[in-house]
Amino acid sequence: MSARKLCMIPGPIEFHEDVLAAMGTPATSHVDPNFIPILGESIEMVRKVILSEVAQPFITSGSGTLGWDMMVNLIEQGDEVLLLNTGYFGENLADCLTTYGAKVTQLRAPAGSRPSADELKAALAEKKYKMVTVTHVDTSTGVLSDIKKVAEIVKATSPETLVVVDGVCSVGSEEIRFDEWNLDIVITGSQKGLGVPPGLSIVIASPYAIKVFQERKTPIPAYYSNWNKWLPVMQAYEARKPAYFATPAVQLVYALHASLKKITSEPMQVRFDKHRQVASDFRKTVKDLGLKQVAQCEECSANGMTAIWLPEGVEVAKLVPALANKGVQIAGGILKDIATKYFRIGHMGISVMEDERQHIPKVVDALTSSLTELGYKSA
Known part of the structure; x- marks a missing residue:
């Protein structure tokens, strides 16, 4: 393990050893009495992460993008949707x-x-x-949206309008208070703030969103994404009973369970505060190096990742391998028209919460020395 590169992109992130060990669970039936409570407890712990007492989580096999697809349960032909666009993923x-x-x-x-x-x-x-969607953290830019304020404005104007949050790059690293902020949908994946290998799509729906789904007037034009298939399965496992629609990714669910146990072992506020502090310190380091981040203000800067403009004369095609040679994997840009002009670094999960791992200092050292090697002289 010591010879490999640290994965410090904005997801997948570094995985705890217990999470990796859980992935090694032997072949197990998805209706085995030992597995049923693992999925059931995972559903319950997802609620704790987003601070909800009443939401309905769906944990299914697929990428975070499958969560977008599941909005087919709420959308009907011709429905009006307002989308707040902050980058590539919007x-x-x-x-x-x-x-x-x-x-x-x-x-x-x-x-x-x-x-x-x-x-x-x-x-x-x-x-x-019918719906207002907002990307909580757009992974392409590192911009943090104020979902509390968005929901407040939407619900004050139109209480019937669904507030849908793309939380793929925010759940587990950004503050989310699902019930208190009156959110309707939060979509995420396993591989970012939750610290689990890619492969699980997680969607959390409010009771109101479930009601909208149940009262829709037209059939759902999807099979695998259909909540009529999944809702009874989620409810059964939470009641510690077996159910079947499609085979879950058993080993990934074990890994999710291991990670969620660690995440929920302390108040979520501790996790929120630690991510804020580490991100703030990292942004100061970036500034001290004479670099500028893509996010234009402190309050709109994500706490789980940072997108940084390349200094003049430094190419992303040279910077990324330079850090890789020092054992740190970072990411280039992906936003159309400016993709070659910036780079991205993730700071989530155990890299933030467990100081003894020294992941962030290693990134800073690798970035500083790589920039120097490439001819950059900070102010």
Whole structure:
């Protein structure tokens, strides 16, 4: 393990040894009496992570993108959707919703920014929306949206409008208070703040969202994503009973269970605060190096990752391998038109919560020395 590169991209992140050990669980039936409580308890612990007493989690095999696809349960042909676009993943979510017949209006912001509260209020005044979607952290830019404020504005204007949060790059690293903030959907995947290998899609739905799903007027034009198939399965496992629709990723669920046990072993506020502090310190280091981050303000900067503009004369095609040669894997940019102009570094999970691992200092050292090697001289 010591010879491999630290995975410090914005997901997949580093995995705890207990999580990796759980992946080594021998072949086990998905209806084995030993597995049933593992999935059942995982469903319950997901609620604790997003601070909900009443939400319905769905844990299924698939990437975080499958969570977008599951919005087919709420969208009907011609439904109006307002999408707050802060980057690459907002753009792709719009494409997904359009596939299922939604009429998507995008409220865009310049790279590194987010739509303002006034812009949101103005958009909501123009028409009635079935759903408002917001990417909590857009992994392409490191921009953090204020989902509490978004939900507050939406619900004050139109209580019937669903508030859908893409939390793929935020659950487990950013503060989310599902019940208190009146959210309806949070979508995430296993491989980022939850610290589990890729392969699990996790969607959390409010009782109101479930009601909207149950009262829809048209059939759901999907099979695998269909909540009519999955809801009885989730309810059965939480009641510690076997059920079947499609085979779960048993070993990944064991890994999720191991990670969630660690995450929920202390108050979530401790985790939120630690990610904020480490991110703030890292942003200061970036600034001290004479670099600028893509996110344009402190309050719109993610706590689980940072996107950084490349200094003049340094190419991402040289910077990424330079760090890799020092045992640290970082990521280039992915936002259209500016992808070659910036790079991204993740700081989530055990890399943040367990100081003794020294992951963040290693990243800083590798970044500093690599920039020097490539001819960059900080101010």
